[in-house]
Amino acid sequence: MSHAATHDQHDDHHGAPKNFFQRWCMSTNHKDIGTLYLVFALLMFFIGGSFAMLIRAELFKPGLQLMQPYFFNQLTTMHALVMIFGAIMPAFVGLGNWMIPLMVGAPDMALPRMNNLSFWILPFAFTLMLSTLFMAGGGPAGGWTMYPPLSLQSDSLAYVVFAVHLMGISSIMGAINIIATILNMRAPGMELLKMPVFVWSWLITAFLLIAVMPVLAGAVTMLLTDKYFGTNFFNPGGGGDPVLYQHIFWFFGHPEVYIMILPAFGIISEIIPTFARKPIFGYKAMVFAIASIAFLSFIVWAHHMFAVGLPMGAEIFFMYATMLIAVPTGVKVFNWVSTMWGGSMTFETPMLFAIAFVILFTIGGFSGLMLALVPADFQYHDTYFVVAHFHYVLVTGALFAIIAATYYWLPKWCGHMYSEFWGKMHFWNSVIWVNVLFFPQHFLGLAGMPRRIPDYNVAFANFNMISSIGGFLFGASQLIFLGVLIHAVWFSKKKATDRVWEGAKGLEWTVPSPAPHHTFDVPPVIHDDELAHGHVND
């Protein structure tokens, strides 16, 4: 690095540094950092997934077979923290890092050094958090929501709080970078309302991140001072209020769940037009729907708290606000279907995952609507019905979108086509087993099985066993995904064309495959026909 003074910087344009440490640890290149994020997310996906396998193994039949209840609680807590903060969020940041500059015609992210820092915080944050599993008192076991007073009983609280602080700093820096890139680095002619929907979805998501991550940091800091510094924010014995924490947490938590789904909406809005060979239906409505969902996310937080005994007026307000979300979400689903209507469709793996997303995410949306109805929620709340609901929106929603995006852009990243046969094997196995895994959980919840329990009455045995079998096979199916990725990156002989997909539109497809280390050194000329959403003027 020392020789890389200003004059020698031009050398970088010929390619990536050869030295492994220089290339990956000191990278300021959006593509390399994007790859780092995605590889990290994949690793965390398998770690979080292994926790889920252990959970499903314990729940395979009634009676405790494998572990003590306290360890089970650590697993459910860690599974959520790892999947949310380690897998889903970094995967979206990775996709944003890789694709946003390519989609808006920028040479790199606006703040490349901060980009490096925001990634390299994450491995340390997760080492800190996962290390608690090997400590004497065990890991956090109070659920990922960390409700006091229960979370204050945990010996590992400080580790988790500092890990959450680090993740928050990383997310905020990532979000600032994305906003700065989108607002300042677009190629001439790439007006805001000509941007791909994926870019729009990330712009809005980034604002959500900046708004709510500090709130989470504040909430967990109050936990920390309550436990170690004698404050009583949440301790009723000292005049505090445990419910205050829930309000603060969910003011973060609800926008957070949209942080995990809005970029997925963006991805699906790129993939469906490509494989339907037809412009996205209602581009402006799509953008507006994302923005209104983001706005609504700030005024619905207490629907996670219907059972804490809110005043009646508050329950009614939060119920109405929550139900309103169904309108823009419905618009998005109808628009995706209309995009397909009258198209000329082919069904490559990314499209298959996108279609599965639309159907299964909508099922998750339906159960979300049911959960919004307060009297019904009095029964559903904290049961497996809720577990089924959020896994439909997060696994078959967010995760399927990430997988779809990976298949969609992988040829652009590595320059080779993945195996379509094994991609489809991965798809069919995933889509079948994920439903065997999660659909019966609706029935369990309706029959009265609470969530976060390691053991249950024998009446719940049948569906738990079915669910566990689905879980094991869904988990195993993801090894196919790993195989497909390894094959495509290192072994595939089939070169990808620049366009990759016949119907693909947008700037990212105008650069060679694999995308060179530096792209758009000279701003591209924007042709409106080239934009994924077609003309937006009419």
Add this chain to the structure above:
Amino acid sequence: MTSGGIRRSFTAWAALALALFGGVAQADPNPYQLNMQRGASTWSQVPYDLNNISLGVCVVIGVLVFGAMFIAMFRFRKSRGAVAEKWSHNTMLEIVWTTIPVIILIVLAYLATGGITSWSDTTGSQMTVKVTGYQWKWRYDYVDYLGKPISKVGFMSKLDTQSDQTRQLGSGMDPYAVKVGDENTYLLNVDKPLVVPVDTKIRFVITGADVIHSWWVPALGWKLDAIPGIINAAWTNIREPGTYRGQCAELCGQDHGFMPIVVVAKSKPDFAKWLAEQEAQSAAPAAAPAAASTAAAPVSAQTAAAPATAK
């Protein structure tokens, strides 16, 4: 007779469907139960109906939307020679599919609002029971019944011994063998149930002693968090005598899954008899264990504060 056979099989199917989706006749939960139970209180029909109506609405919308998708996937395939059209707008259609969901939502919101209003009204109750959540058991204190204060009737209620032994890691005992009569009660039975009268509006005041718990008996139609420092209020009016089982529904530590709730509803005369026995027991000086367990007896100031939080 053929028609008789058809009628019989129809009745059998209807009974099965009713059992699976309605869940009225059997004790809940039961294996392969698919839907929420109707419940046993005057209010529990509300969530049950809302559940069925909203599920029905979702199924209809789902059939229409997914149906359109599958038709599109079949008709507009490139392999069938479909040529992509160019349109990407249809204002009329967009207005329609924004307006119709709004109308459906207004109807659902109207129904749900009525349900919340009736649930929140704890006035006019004839009995008060204080429920306190502990790690990991429940405490029930009887406060008043038919306008008369009850003194010193209160007890802890925790997982029954048989379930507790069976649930230990490596116990080698069979969860299927934990039974009361024909009913499997593994993890759903307690040493001492809450006994209440039927046809009585009972107000529960619910709080937590250490961490947050949630008191949930599905047959009553609701759950409510038991939070330290806060007293929540809710009510029920049970229609039929019986035994109703539930569980703690808020993660409260290692034995969260092992603190069930059992409510035994008795006819009014039976309940009066039971209550008199309890009062006599606690009055007798020999009943030392009962006296010990009333150490954390209700403070009347706390229960007086309850209506404030219910509003």
